[in-house]
Amino acid sequence: METFLFYIFAALTLLCGLLVVANPLSRNPVNSAMFLVLTIASLAGLFVLLHAFFLAAVQLLVYAGAVMVLFLFVIMLLDLKEEERRKIKWLGLAAGLVSVAAIVLIGARSIYASQPTGVASAPGVEGGTVPLGKLLFTAYLLPFEIVSVLLLVAMVGVVLLSKKELK
Amino acid sequence: MTIGLEHYLVVSLLLFSLGLLGVVARRNLLVIYMSLELMLNAANLALVxxxxxxxxxxxxxxxxxxxTVAAAEVALGLALIVALYRKHRSAHVEDLATLKL
Structure with a gap:
């Protein structure tokens, strides 16, 4: 059952990821954003299969909820009608494909060469709220506080950037 | 057969390469940004x-x-894109070839 679910979620993730990048039917950014939501949701499914329950919930809430709403707001704020008329540059596309294929080759060879020996049910780490929260408020307390400062700085920066006149 | 670490790593690698392909091949600033999110998610999957x-x-x-950092980064990046769009009336990378705003 778990194997079956893994293949379903993995296929869904990769298919929707492909449709984010290269949708043959439409080059509208709204479609890309919708497929990105699907990709993120199926990644949350993979997180559940990895017993990272808290992260799956955070992934759905923060990414599929907050971040994608922000994306959709900006896409609809900018009127991107003229984007669909541009022609594809085949030479640049071919060069990009070749370089990405080279990187995939390097990654695949490194995965193949390292021969990971993990067994599916060996250690049994449960990523529930309680163990993750304990770790977050003991060993990772300082990074946690720094991240809160970072969020504040980002918020101030966004407010400053969004003002009508940059000074 | 059981699902091992390498299965997840392969999915992560493929998702990362899709994101990289989007960054290299697409020229709409917003789609490039979404592809960056794909790459971040691939790294997340590998880490989990x-x-x-x-x-x-x-x-x-x-x-x-x-x-958390990605959420902050998305907010800042989108604010930058909106500011650029106000100046140049375009979100296409080939129209944004100057360093000055």
């Missing part, structure tokens, strides 16, 4: 898989931080 199969929770804490 490592955490599961090595028996440490630290990888998941790292993913938690990555998600």
């Amino acid at each position: 898989a490592f955490s599961r199969f090595n028996g440490h929770l630290d990888g998941q804490v790292m993913v938690f931080f990555i998600i």
Whole structure:
């Protein structure tokens, strides 16, 4: 059952990821954003299969909820009608494909060469709220506080950037 | 056959390469930004898989931080894109060839 679910979620993730990048039917950014939501949701499914329950919930809430709403707001704020008329540059596309294929080759060879020996049910780490929260408020307390400062700085920066006149 | 670490790593690698392809090949600034999110998510998947199969929770804490920083980064990046769009009336990378705003 778990194997079956893994293949379903993995296929869904990769298919929707492909449709984010290269949708043959439409080059509208709204479609890309919708497929990105699907990709993120199926990644949350993979997180559940990895017993990272808290992260799956955070992934759905923060990414599929907050971040994608922000994306959709900006896409609809900018009127991107003229984007669909541009022609594809085949030479640049071919060069990009070749370089990405080279990187995939390097990654695949490194995965193949390292021969990971993990067994599916060996250690049994449960990523529930309680163990993750304990770790977050003991060993990772300082990074946690720094991240809160970072969020504040980002918020101030966004407010400053969004003002009508940059000074 | 059971699902091992390498299965998750292969999915992560393919997702990362899709994101990289989007950054290289697409020329709409917003789609490039979404492809960056794909690459971040691929890294997250690899970290969670490592955490599961090595028996440490630290990888998941790292993913938690990555998600937080990515949210801040998305907000800032989109604010920058909107500011650029106000100046140049375009979100296409070939129209944004100057360093000055």
